[in-house]
Amino acid sequence: MFLATLVCVFFTYGWFWSNGRPLGDPETTRQSALFAAGLMSILLAHELGHYVVARRHGFALSLPYFIPFPFAFGTFGAIIRLRSLPRSRTGLLEMGAAGPIAGAVVAIIVMAIGLPDTLPPQSIDPAAGLMDTEIPGVLLTVLHAIDRVLSWGPIGDLLAWFATPVPEGHVPVAIFNNPPIMDLLGTLILGAPPGRFDTLSPLALAGWVGCLLTAINLVPIGQLDGGHVLTAVAPKVASRLSRVLLVVVLIGGSMLWLGWAFWAVLLWRLGAWRNLDVPEHPPLTPRARTIAGVVLVLFALTFMPAPVEMDSMPAAPAEAATPGAGPAPAEPAP
Known part of the structure; x- marks a missing residue:
């Protein structure tokens, strides 16, 4: 599925964002390849971050499943299926935080490489x-x-x-x-x-998409990465807070960007708004608490109340x- 998603991202960018023929125009081919390489590197880093840390904490889990989608940016991201419940709050927090941190590091690198090629606004014609x-x-x-x-x-x-x-x-x-x-x-x-009104280069746009996906994943709801962090930090109130935040995102967020309503409904339909069960003891380690602080800063750096507007x-x-x-x-x- 990784290769299928890579191909889908390549063609989606070429057709919908570069307005050309991905295999017929050399410049469009180059731009599509850069965007696909940048975005898939971010997604791969995100999923490997989860996988490596989860295995280190003894989770039973699947390999990442990448999801192609022939519109928007060519992918719905990827998922990893947990086959066992977390053994500790620290394990859950570090597993949940590892993906966004790893993905964000790559997104920042990709964005930094692509920003110098940003084009200033010109007359639209x-x-x-x-x-x-x-x-x-x-x-x-x-x-x-x-x-x-x-x-x-x-x-x-x-x-x-x-x-x-x-x-x-x-x-x-x-x-x-x-x-x-x-x-x-x-x-x-x-x-x-x-x-x-600047036009982002393919790599800068890939970094932008990486930031958007990071921010969405860090919303503290249910089985999103941010939900895992919330469950680990405050297991007694996490479920109640997740339900409240789901309603806030659905109603309040959709006033800023309809995409928030889409993600809220998707989480509800998939049942992913429910938090995982985790033992209260032992408590979080100091390292895990520091990682929780890093996640909070990362969310603040990547979050956009209205990512897209007309x-x-x-x-x-x-x-x-x-x-x-x-x-x-x-x-x-x-």
Whole structure:
């Protein structure tokens, strides 16, 4: 499944984020390969962190299962199935924390390598790969082929109700907000954080996705990594807090980003909101308490209340576009 997920990430980036042919255009192939290598390195480090530390503490567990997904960023991450309950609070905490810490270290390295290739904002026009499309009666300029497919399908009428109002002479764009660690790295490497409308390089985007996955995993709910840490630190109240936080994420979080509602519903449907049982004794070791503090700092550095939001920016006049620079828009399927 690792290879299947790697291939899926490669093609998903090439088609949806680079707006080209992953195997037909050398530059798109290069960008897709960089993104796939960066993101899969982060996921692999995360899962190996869990696996190695869990084995050291005597857990019975499966190898990581990587999950391909042909939309968004090409993967739903990976899972490891525990075949035995934790023997101690320290073992549970160190196992739960090892994955996010290892993955975040690789994500920071990948992001640092990719940030110097970040592109400043330019006028949005066909030379940047944009295409005209429309939701019934609403002309839009879009970057990704999938947007055109949706606009031609039955869902187009529904999208018309949710189309973000855009001022005249502007076009809608999706904004990936910076996690605090990206602001810090940008200041150290570029002299300033990446701007709101900057285009992240493939490796910088892979690092951004790694931060997003780290933050989601560290939300202290149930069988997420953050839930394991919470259970180890406060086993008596962890289950009650998890239920409260699940509702907070579902209702409060979805007001900032609908993705939070998706993850909350997924956790509920899978039953993953339930915390593992762990013996109260022996108590946590000093090292485990220090690791819990590291996890808290890591969550603060990677968390984004609204990872993605819609905005708009000025469109360039049509005559400013470089003829033939962008890919020709595909014809709608009959």
